Structures are given as C-alpha cells and as structure tokens.
Amino acid sequence: MDWSIQEIAKLAGTTSRTLRHYDDIGLLAPTRIGSNGYRHYDDAALVRLQRILLLRELGLGLPAIGEVLDREVSAPHALRSHLEWLRGEQDRLARQIASVVSTIGALEGGEQLMAENMFDGFDHTQYKEEVEERWGKDAYAKSDAWWRSMSADEKAAWQQRVSQLSSDWVAAFERGVDPAGDEAQALAQRHFEWLRGVPGTPGGGGAGPSKEYFLGLAEMYVADERFGANYGGQAGAEFVRDAMTAYAEREL
Amino acid sequence: MDWSIQEIAKLAGTTSRTLRHYDDIGLLAPTRIGSNGYRHYDDAALVRLQRILLLRELGLGLPAIGEVLDREVSAPHALRSHLEWLRGEQDRLARQIASVVSTIGALEGGEQLMAENMFDGFDHTQYKEEVEERWGKDAYAKSDAWWRSMSADEKAAWQQRVSQLSSDWVAAFERGVDPAGDEAQALAQRHFEWLRGVPGTPGGGGAGPSKEYFLGLAEMYVADERFGANYGGQAGAEFVRDAMTAYAEREL
DNA sequence: GGTAGAGGTTGACGTGACGTCAATGTCAAG
DNA sequence: CTTGACATTGACGTCACGTCAACCTCTACC
Numbered sequence: 001m002d003w004s005i006q007e008i009a010k011l012a013g014t015t016s017r018t019l020r021h022y023d024d025i026g027l028l029a030p031t032r033i034g035s036n037g038y039r040h041y042d043d044a045a046l047v048r049l050q051r052i053l054l055l056r057e058l059g060l061g062l063p064a065i066g067e068v069l070d071r072e073v074s075a076p077h078a079l080r081s082h083l084e085w086l087r088g089e090q091d092r093l094a095r096q097i098a099s100v101v102s103t104i105g106a107l108e109g110g111e112q113l114m115a116e117n118m119f120d121g122f123d124h125t126q127y128k129e130e131v132e133e134r135w136g137k138d139a140y141a142k143s144d145a146w147w148r149s150m151s152a153d154e155k156a157a158w159q160q161r162v163s164q165l166s167s168d169w170v171a172a173f174e175r176g177v178d179p180a181g182d183e184a185q186a187l188a189q190r191h192f193e194w195l196r197g198v199p200g201t202p203g204g205g206g207a208g209p210s211k212e213y214f215l216g217l218a219e220m221y222v223a224d225e226r227f228g229a230n231y232g233g234q235a236g237a238e239f240v241r242d243a244m245t246a247y248a249e250r251e252l
Numbered sequence: 253m254d255w256s257i258q259e260i261a262k263l264a265g266t267t268s269r270t271l272r273h274y275d276d277i278g279l280l281a282p283t284r285i286g287s288n289g290y291r292h293y294d295d296a297a298l299v300r301l302q303r304i305l306l307l308r309e310l311g312l313g314l315p316a317i318g319e320v321l322d323r324e325v326s327a328p329h330a331l332r333s334h335l336e337w338l339r340g341e342q343d344r345l346a347r348q349i350a351s352v353v354s355t356i357g358a359l360e361g362g363e364q365l366m367a368e369n370m371f372d373g374f375d376h377t378q379y380k381e382e383v384e385e386r387w388g389k390d391a392y393a394k395s396d397a398w399w400r401s402m403s404a405d406e407k408a409a410w411q412q413r414v415s416q417l418s419s420d421w422v423a424a425f426e427r428g429v430d431p432a433g434d435e436a437q438a439l440a441q442r443h444f445e446w447l448r449g450v451p452g453t454p455g456g457g458g459a460g461p462s463k464e465y466f467l468g469l470a471e472m473y474v475a476d477e478r479f480g481a482n483y484g485g486q487a488g489a490e491f492v493r494d495a496m497t498a499y500a501e502r503e504l
Numbered sequence: 505g506g507t508a509g510a511g512g513t514t515g516a517c518g519t520g521a522c523g524t525c526a527a528t529g530t531c532a533a534g
Numbered sequence: 535c536t537t538g539a540c541a542t543t544g545a546c547g548t549c550a551c552g553t554c555a556a557c558c559t560c561t562a563c564c
Contacts, residue, residue, distance in 0.1 A: 004511080004512085005511090005512075006510095006511070006512090015551085015552085016511090016512085017551065017552065017553085018550080018551065018552095020513090020514090020551095021550065021551055025550090034512095036512075036513085036558080036559060036560085037512075037513055037514090037558085037559090038511090038512055038513080038559085039512085039513090056550095057348075057351070058348060058351055058352050058355060059348050059352070061549075061550090062549080062550070075359055076356050076359050076360055079352050079355060079356050079359075080356060082352060083349065083352050083353070083356070086345060086348060086349050086352065087349065089345055090342065090345045090346065090349065093338060093341055093342045093345065094342065096309075096310060096311050096338060097335065097338050097339065097342065099309070099310055100310050100311070100331050100334060100335050100338065101335070103310060103331060104328050104331050104332060104335070107327055107328050107331075108328055256540080256541085257540090257541075258539095258540070258541090267522085267523085268540090268541090269522065269523065269524085270521085270522065272522095272542090272543090273521070273522055277521090286541095288529080288530060288531085288541075288542085289529085289530090289541070289542055289543090290530085290540090290541055290542080291541085291542095308521095313520075313521090314520080314521070
C-alpha cells in the first residue's frame, strides 16, 4: 500500500493539487517523502483523505474538518453548528430570491430602477404614479426638491433619525409587543411626526399626513417585500402596519 | 451638491473603503478629484451609487451591476439569469442540509465516520452490522481484505468502471427511460455483473449476488440519501431501485 | 546514451468584495 | 503650533484550490 500523489488522488476522486494544499495547511501530510521530494501515501492516509472529502461535501470548512478529525471537537457538534449556518444561508437566499422576483416584476411593470434608501429604505418615489393619482401631480417633484435642498449635514442627521426609528420598530417587533399597546402606539406616533417632516407626502410640513395616506402607506409597507427587509421581515412589516392602522383609527 | 467620500458613504449607508473600491474597479468614479487628491461626489453619483447598492443587495456581482448601469444588458435580463443561479444555489443548499441531517443521525445512531467512495460512492461497509446479520460475519472483513489486496492500478481501473456505471445510470434516469425497459434492464444487468466482482458481497467472485441481497441493496440505495446524491438525487436512487427490482424479479 | 513523455516539485498569481492595518498628507479649530 | 478628524495610496488577508511557470525525475524506447 504505497501510492503516488496522482494515484491516491484518483482513488479518492480529487486532484493532486488539492493534496498538496492539504499538506501545506497541515490537514493531511504524506506518509512518507522520498529523497526526490515525491509524496507517498498509505492506506491510513487514504482513509483520512476520504473522511476529509466526506465532510467537505457536507460543506464544512477545512479548519473545522481538521478539528473533527483530530478529535478536538465531536463530529455531531461540528455538524450541528454547521447546520445552523446552512439554514441561515438558505433563509437569506430565499429572501433574496423573493426580492429579485419582485424587482423583476416591478421593472417589467414599467417602473424604473429608482434610488432607494433616501427616506427609510423604502422608496416612496417608486410609487410615483400611484402617489400622483391619489394626492396630486407634484408630490414627487416637491419631495425630490426638498431632499436636494438639504445640506449634507442635514441629510446625514435625517438619515440618522430615520434609521433610529426603523431600529426601534424592529426592536419592538422582536420583543413581541402588542401592536395596539402603548409602546407600539408611541412608535406609530413618532412615525406620524416623522412623515409630517417630509414634504411631498400629503400633509408633510403641515398638519401631518391624512388618515387615508397613513393607512395606504401602512398597506404598501406590507405589499412590498423590500420594506419588510428593513423592518425585520414580512412579519415585521405586518407588525408596523398593524400598529399604524390602530393608531390611525384611534387618532386620525 | 458636493459631498466628501465620508459624507456620501453615510448618505448611502456604506463605507468609504467601498467607494474607493468602486473607483478602483471603474464602477463609480468620483465626480471630481481635488488638487489634494480628495474625491468628491455629486447627486448624480449618489443616484448611481444607490442603484449599485440596490442591485448588490439582490446578490448581483459588481461586474454584472456595471453592465446593467451602463446599459450593456437590460436589468430584467441580468436579474433573470441571476435568479437561475440563486435557485441552483438554493437546491444545492437543500441537498447539503439533507445530507448533514442524515449524517448527524447516523453518527448519533452509533455509526462511525466511514470512508466512502471505495465502491460506488455508497459505503456498503457502513452497513456492517446489517450485512453481518444477514449474510455472515466475515462479509465485511473479506471485502476489506480484497480491496486492500489490489494494486493501485487495479483500484484505479475499478473506480473507473464504477464511475462509468454510475454515470450511465444517471444518464438513463435523466432521459426518463422506463425502469423496466430494455435500456434500464441492461444497466441492471451490468450492476449485477459488477456486484459479482466484489468479494464480501454474497455471491461476489462466484455466481453473483442472491436475489435477496440484490433487492435489499436496491432498497438501501433509496434509504440512504448519500447514495442518491451520486445517482441524480432521491428520484435517481428510486429509478435505480425500480430497475434493479424489476431485474431481480425477472432474472433471479 | 540521448530523448521523449509522463509525472513530480516549489512558487506565485487569481478568484470576490471589500476589511483592516500602515505610513503619510491635508485641513479646520483652538 | 498642535491636535484630531479625515484624506490618500499600498498591501495583505479572506477560502479552497485552479492554473500557469520553471525546473527536476523516472521510465521507455531507439
């Protein structure tokens, strides 16, 4: 049982380059090195190599594989934490796919690739037509002009406030508070006040948004997945909508 | 509208390092570079940056983003091919998760991390206890001794034959042939002849495997997800099983 | 003994999208 | 003048190798 590097590579279904790499990083040393520098492997090395490749196919990283084979951690333990990461990746992919699908749909519906994230990560201007139809033709233009008129400092401060509001929403949602309770209603009020500060939204700069606009916006948040992404997922957006709806019914 | 690199980074929710990177790769050049070398950006750059970040969140690569923004390809087209990729990744992850789960289960059931891939990517020796119980105590030992007695060349040739058989199975499955038809039955026969060449399997080296062993093996292929992975997935394993079962009923 | 040809070696670059120093220059404020 | 915040370029590290490049070794054949 004495194989050259190519032989053992073929036996295990990998390449000699990979074996040299495993030697370099100390994962699998050759059994013996000839006086000519050639690497030689025996059957114990083949077994170790096949275990390496088995774990590699499961997606483990080479350092983690080394720890398992050298008994520093148990295989089930390593696999279980690896499993968490795999599931996390799967979730991330699922969300990304949903976003891509919805974006393709929006683009094919004739919408433009708009700049997002100016207001709250949710591009209100994306709904230009809808907004114009419902609240007047110059809403978008006014909003845009207002934004462009701000200094860099003002914009940064604005964004700071926006992201604070957003993360407070997420925190409340994750703690599982009641959308109709005091805490969520206080957030809804802040959201209302915030909208009052945005010209281009009906009521912006004045008395604040109308009940209909506020309710419509809440529904749009749920309808567009990209908003949800900034508010803790679809369920987060629904939480925000419920709180906003309750607020509107009570106060507006 | 003239921002420093830090200012525009904050506005868009990214870092100055990222902006320098985008400049380096030609994705987003600063609007103006001062005599001191400082980068400056205007609102057109901000819009472009935000589009970049939007597409980046969907998972597109920076070169692909550049092509979309420079109108070399349409956004829906780019997104659709990206979507294929994402779905492929999702499938790969799902299979990997299934394998990890099954491996954890096997390990916790007291089994060892065995070397696979010696015979057909499916480690028959993993079923040592089952094999011993059903076909005699020395089956595993004989198989192991036989394998170790081969020269490197013989082993490589063996693996070549094995992988040829495997890929022929996959090809037949993917073409959707009838498991009970001539083509699949010819493959089942080759599988039978192949098993006859494996000592340690009942009938190996002699008249060939028994009907019960052949049927049991076919069921094991379906039961273990790792076998399926080498034969075109779960459905592939089922196809192989059906063909083998039909063969056994007809010929053995 | 010369010469292919197959196979071995080390060394180094490339992949993707930046994070993270390191060394150094610039600018406004006190 | 000093301090501190911010700017620059340059270069390494990430992960698991693929892919040359330049060179050495072994076997087979004429």
